[in-house]
Amino acid sequence: MSGPIAVLGGPGTFAWRAYQQIRESYGWVGEPRYLTEVDEMWAALREGQVEALCLAVETSRSGFTPTASVLLAEPAFHVIAESIIPYRCGLYVRKGSPLLRVQVVLGHRSLDLVQDWLREHLPRARTEVRANTLEAAREVAASDGSLAVVGSPNLPEFVPGIEAVARDVDGGAVARWWLVSRRPRFEESLDRAVLATGPLRARDLAALLERTAAAGLYLEGLYCEAAPGSDFRYRSLVLAGSRGAGLRLGELAPLQSDAVRPAGAFKLR
Numbered sequence: 001m002s003g004p005i006a007v008l009g010g011p012g013t014f015a016w017r018a019y020q021q022i023r024e025s026y027g028w029v030g031e032p033r034y035l036t037e038v039d040e041m042w043a044a045l046r047e048g049q050v051e052a053l054c055l056a057v058e059t060s061r062s063g064f065t066p067t068a069s070v071l072l073a074e075p076a077f078h079v080i081a082e083s084i085i086p087y088r089c090g091l092y093v094r095k096g097s098p099l100l101r102v103q104v105v106l107g108h109r110s111l112d113l114v115q116d117w118l119r120e121h122l123p124r125a126r127t128e129v130r131a132n133t134l135e136a137a138r139e140v141a142a143s144d145g146s147l148a149v150v151g152s153p154n155l156p157e158f159v160p161g162i163e164a165v166a167r168d169v170d171g172g173a174v175a176r177w178w179l180v181s182r183r184p185r186f187e188e189s190l191d192r193a194v195l196a197t198g199p200l201r202a203r204d205l206a207a208l209l210e211r212t213a214a215a216g217l218y219l220e221g222l223y224c225e226a227a228p229g230s231d232f233r234y235r236s237l238v239l240a241g242s243r244g245a246g247l248r249l250g251e252l253a254p255l256q257s258d259a260v261r262p263a264g265a266f267k268l269r
Contacts, residue, residue, distance in 0.1 A: 096145075198227070198258070
């Protein structure tokens with residue numbers, strides 16, 4: 001893959017770190033195109049401005065992200081790569097500033113991951129959400145020491161004037177990151193399958209999961225949402241992994257139907 005890849009924020013962010021690992025693992029050379037909003041990333045993918053986008057689909061703290069819902073709503077999108085990455089959140093302040101001076105902690109969605117640590121170590125500090133972690137870090141660097149920012153281990157490499165006062169403050173949180181493209185990339189030998197369903201009753205979903213197990217796949221994750229305008233029917237995203245030596249693409253055929261489509265089939269790297 002050599003076309004541009006949409007990445008949220010900029011260099012040194014969690015999304016940048018995730019794409020660097022995916023690019024290295026899969027041997028792709030596509031350069032990141034940094035965008036500031038998730039909706040902007042999806043729009044760029046729809047319009048063909050980027051070849052793929054890199055987003056977290058699931059975290060160990062809060063479960064599935066809105067990425068899963070978009071994949072169910074838009075059959076043109078396909079999952080083509082995956083990487084599970086520890087956040088390893090750090091708390092950064094202006095260089096030379098003590099932790100006890102911090103009154104406000106800035107960050108993006110990572111703020112949700114560090115609430116336990118903040119309650120214990122900075123109980124009087126308040127949090128403020130920022131759309132861009134890099135801009136928040138620059139705000140911290142220019143502050144009087146009363147601001148801090150939650151960011152990735154790589155953040156100080158790209159923002160001079162900040163330093164870590166605490167590391168790994170997220171309690172070991174990890175995220176599943178996906179590369180999503182309009183161009184399917186189904187591999188003949190696979191150990192990850194992503195199935196997207198139309199509206200199904202619970203018993204029909206249970207039958208699909210039974211067929212998935214019979215095909216030699218184990219259930220890795222399951223996202224369900226109510227199908228609009230239906231009576232107790234749900235659209236689902238099924239994440240399955242292979243047992244043993246992996247599967248051939250043709251072995252997924254018995255799982256497909258008018259209501260079930262493959263949204264991804266590839267080998268983890």
